Amino acid sequence: MAKNLALISREIFYFFSATLVVAIILELIWPNVILSYFNLNYLLLIWLLSALVVIFKK
Amino acid sequence: MKFWAELSFLAKLRLFFVIILLSLMAIILYFKIIPFGQITYERHWPTVLRSGKGFIYDFKPQERVTDDGQSLIIKADPVYFSLFTPRRFDRAKVTIKYYNHLTAATPIIELGLLQDKISGAYNLQPLQNNILDSLRFSWPRLEDSDQRLILQAGKYYSEVADFESDLAAGHLRNCPAGPTSCVAVYNYHLSSDYGVPDYVRLTPFSLSHPLRGSHQFYVYLKKNLWRLDLSFINENKDRVADPIIVNVYDDGKIIATQTIVDDNLNPTGVASEEKKMSLSGTVLHDGVYKVEIKISDDVIISSLQIPSDRLSFVNKIWPASAGALTLFTDASYIQARTLDPVNLGNINFGGQDFNLSEAYQQFTFATGEPGIKELQLSKDDITLANNGVFAFSRAGLFNPAPSKVDRFFVEGGEAKYIIANYDRPINQDGLKTASAEFDMSAASYEKGKYTFLISVPGLEWASDSDTVDTFLDIKEISVELNGKTLWQKIWR
Numbered sequence: 001m002a003k004n005l006a007l008i009s010r011e012i013f014y015f016f017s018a019t020l021v022v023a024i025i026l027e028l029i030w031p032n033v034i035l036s037y038f039n040l041n042y043l044l045l046i047w048l049l050s051a052l053v054v055i056f057k058k
Numbered sequence: 059m060k061f062w063a064e065l066s067f068l069a070k071l072r073l074f075f076v077i078i079l080l081s082l083m084a085i086i087l088y089f090k091i092i093p094f095g096q097i098t099y100e101r102h103w104p105t106v107l108r109s110g111k112g113f114i115y116d117f118k119p120q121e122r123v124t125d126d127g128q129s130l131i132i133k134a135d136p137v138y139f140s141l142f143t144p145r146r147f148d149r150a151k152v153t154i155k156y157y158n159h160l161t162a163a164t165p166i167i168e169l170g171l172l173q174d175k176i177s178g179a180y181n182l183q184p185l186q187n188n189i190l191d192s193l194r195f196s197w198p199r200l201e202d203s204d205q206r207l208i209l210q211a212g213k214y215y216s217e218v219a220d221f222e223s224d225l226a227a228g229h230l231r232n233c234p235a236g237p238t239s240c241v242a243v244y245n246y247h248l249s250s251d252y253g254v255p256d257y258v259r260l261t262p263f264s265l266s267h268p269l270r271g272s273h274q275f276y277v278y279l280k281k282n283l284w285r286l287d288l289s290f291i292n293e294n295k296d297r298v299a300d301p302i303i304v305n306v307y308d309d310g311k312i313i314a315t316q317t318i319v320d321d322n323l324n325p326t327g328v329a330s331e332e333k334k335m336s337l338s339g340t341v342l343h344d345g346v347y348k349v350e351i352k353i354s355d356d357v358i359i360s361s362l363q364i365p366s367d368r369l370s371f372v373n374k375i376w377p378a379s380a381g382a383l384t385l386f387t388d389a390s391y392i393q394a395r396t397l398d399p400v401n402l403g404n405i406n407f408g409g410q411d412f413n414l415s416e417a418y419q420q421f422t423f424a425t426g427e428p429g430i431k432e433l434q435l436s437k438d439d440i441t442l443a444n445n446g447v448f449a450f451s452r453a454g455l456f457n458p459a460p461s462k463v464d465r466f467f468v469e470g471g472e473a474k475y476i477i478a479n480y481d482r483p484i485n486q487d488g489l490k491t492a493s494a495e496f497d498m499s500a501a502s503y504e505k506g507k508y509t510f511l512i513s514v515p516g517l518e519w520a521s522d523s524d525t526v527d528t529f530l531d532i533k534e535i536s537v538e539l540n541g542k543t544l545w546q547k548i549w550r
Contacts, residue, residue, distance in 0.1 A: 007068060015075040022079065026086060032142050032506060033090050037110040 006057040013054045016047040090144045093544035099141065100536040104128045114535050116140040122519065132512055132530035133519040136170075139535075141508045146498070147541035152510070153493045154185060155534040164516045164528065165189050165465055169494045172502045172509035176301065177272035177352040180511055181501070183494035184245050184480050189467050191482050196469075206246070209476040221475075232474055237460065242473035244463040245480055249309060263369045265362035266450060267438065270378035271355040276346050276447065276458055278368035285338040286349065289361040292320065292331045296356045303352040304335060313347070314339050332360070346458040348372070368456050370447035377438035385433040386455045389446030390466055391424040392433065396440045406434040414440065422516070424466070430455055465516050489533065498539070 020043055023034050034040065065073070089097075099113035105127050117123045122134035152169055160167075165188035170180030193209055200208040201218050208221065214231040215221040224230050225237055233240040241248065263277075268291075292300050299320040306314040314337045341347065351359060358378055377383050392407055399417045406412075408425030409432075415421075425431060430452055433442070442448065445464050449455035461467075463476055483492035501508055514530055542550075 004067070008071065011068070011071050011075060015079065018075075018079055019082065022083060026083075030090055030144065030506075032111065033086060033144055035111045036113050036142055036144075037089070039110055042109065 006054075009050065009053045009057050013047070013050040016043070016050050019043065020047050091544060092145060092541070095147075095541045095543040095546070096539065098536060098538045099143075100534065102534050103130050103532065111142075113142050114139060114537065115142070130532040130535075131526065132514060132517070132532065133526050135515055135517040136511045136513040138509060138511045141510060141537055142506055143508065143539065144506065145541070146503055147539040148497070148499050149540045150496045150498050150508075151493055151538040152496065153491060153534075153536045153538070154512075154532060155489055155491050157488055157531040157533070158186065158490055159527075159529050159531055160514060160517065161528050162188070163465070164514050166513075166515055167492070167530065168513045168515075170511040170513060171496045171498070172511075173500060174352060175502045175504065176303065176354055177350075179272075181496060182245075182513065183496065185492035185494060186483050186490065187244060187463065187478075187480055189463055189465075189469075190244060190476070190478055190480055193469065193476065194482070197476070204481070205479065207476070207478045207480055209478075211470075211474045214474070230475065237475075238458060240472055240474040242461045242463050242467065242476050244476065244478035246477050247310070248460050248477060261367055262363060262365045263367055263454070265359065267377045267379045267381075267383055268361075269359040270376045270439070271357070272350075272352050273359065273375065274348060274350045274372040276348055276370050276372060276456065277364055277366045278456065279341050279345070279347050279364075279366055281341055281344050283338065283340050284365060285336065285363075287361070287363040288335045288337075288351070288359065290318075290333045290335070290353065291358045291360050292333060293356050293358065294330055296354070298354075300354045300356050302333060302335065302357065303350075304337060305350045305352070306337060306339075307348040307350065308341070308345075313341075367451075368454055370449045370455050370457060372447055372459075373445065374441065374443045375448040376441045377435075379438055381438060383435045383438045384450075385435070385442070386430050386449050386452050387433055387442075387444060387446055388430055388455060388457050389444035390426070390428075390431075391422055391444055393420050393422050393443045394440050395420040398439060401437045401439050403436050405436075405440075407431060408433075498541075 020040070023040055023043060027034050027040070062070075101112055101114040103125075117125055117130065117137060117139045119137075122132065123137045124131040124133065150171075154169065156167075158167075167185040167187075168182045169185050170182040173179045173181050190207065190209075194202070194207070197209040197211055198213050200210055200215055200221055202208075208218065212232065215224075221230070225241075228236055230237055230240065237248075286304075286306070288304065290302055294300075301320050302318040304316050305312050316335055316337050318333055318335060349364075353359070375385065377385075392405075394405060394412075394414050396402065396414060396417055402414050402417060404411050405414055405423065407423050408427040410423075410425055412421070412423040432452075433448075445462050445466070447455060447457045461473060463473075463478065467473070481493075483490040498508065512530070512532075517528065517530075519526060
């Protein structure tokens with residue numbers, strides 16, 4: 001169970017990393033296309049939290 | 059199912075996240091392309107939850123507007139805002155919900171869409187006109203439809219057809235001087251057949267004082283060949299290109315146009331440049347033609363020559379010679395502003411002295427004197443604006459356009475008829491809802507943004523005052539956009 005949780009938290013971190021990269025690339029191509037709907041700082045914060053969870057699970 | 063069962067837990071998890079990521083990208087792409095060509099963007103006050111920047115934002119200048127999250131307070135005129143759209147649209151319907159805390163001195167609220175960035179021209183549409191709302195019930199209504207409102211000071215006509223035929227013939231009842239003198243319009247284009255019988259030109263017009271920035275003027279031309287010679291000085295004080303566009307109109311249709319493209323994109327250290335332009339053609343009838351000179355404020359019109367001695371600048375003039383000057387205008391007020399404290403001082407308007415005491419601030423000077431007024435400036439380089447025309451000589455001044463129902467409109471004055479294209483706002487317990495429609499295809503669209511303005515002419519706020527008594531309290535702005543669908547873009 002603990003192994004699975006570690007795996008899930010790592011995959012969540014990968015997911016947020018990929019989402020963040022995609023969002024930044026889309027913003028660079030089409031400015032404001034995401035920022036108009038959603039503040040990327042929130043995503044950055046969630047990504048950071050997911051990274052901390054991965055570190056502590058290790 | 060067999061495929062799914064054979065997948066490891068990790069693979070299933072990754073597939074799940076990939077599907078979520080692809081779905082998010084598809085949603086973003088949908089809202090970028092807007093394949094059905096229709097979308098509505100809204101902004102509400104009070105703001106409950108705002109996760110993003112929003113589409114309606116950047117209300118400025120800051121000293122004229124307050125956004126505390128509960129209300130958007132407009133304290134002074136005008137206020138600008140941006141509308142971000144991920145693509146272009148053809149039409150927009152903007153609806154604003156607001157509480158009106160204005161006084162009788164500020165009876166008009168208008169919404170504008172930036173048409174041209176060089177000249178700063180806005181397409182203004184009405185939101186509320188208290189003068190018309192009041193006159194609608196005190197003057198007999200000849201027509202009150204979605205397209206047109208016709209009011210008359212007395213019961214001169216009972217049939218719209220009779221009014222229209224008399225208007226076309228130029229002989230309205232109780233209007234001996236012709237329709238231009240006794241018809242006032244609001245958001246309505248009235249074709250005028252302004253003519254000067256037996257017009258004899260004395261001397262061709264030659265500009266005596268240089269003018270800064272965009273200008274428009276009416277000129278009366280005789281049926282014949284015409285030629286317009288212009289010289290410009292690009293001061294190269296700014297770092298952007300300064301193109302020059304000149305259009306000549308006959309009743310709203312362009313009959314001549316010319317453009318000088320500015321290649322000087324990096325003018326730092328470059329001295330001013332002189333540019334010349336000539337337009338010519340043949341006019342088929344004697345009459346009024348309109349010339350539009352679209353230039354930035356970095357460009358000066360140093361000379362202008364045209365074979366007519368009747369020439370009037372429309373709504374605005376900005377003489378830039380820094381010397382004494384006498385002008386003439388037909389309006390009862392002027393709005394004056396200078397950017398240089400050196401030009402502060404007295405302005406004599408209609409025989410009265412007014413003091414232009416502060417730079418960067420717009421002052422409104424009004425006089426009760428009827429007819430053409432003289433305007434004496436001890437120093438120019440002052441922007442002068444009003445709802446009428448300006449000319450360098452009394453004889454050269456003429457205004458073919460009917461007067462406008464603006465905040466200076468006087469009931470019982472010269473206007474005997476009003477023609478307007480205007481719908482009054484809906485009132486629900488003091489909350490007013492007003493809409494304006496715009497053609498977006500000709501609007502300025504830069505960096506994914508359209509620029510709008512909210513104008514309450516005459517609304518001023520003293521910066522030294524802590525309280526605001528007269529203001530517009532906006533609760534909602536919604537913009538309904540319509541454009542081409544994806545299929546129309548692909549196949550047409």
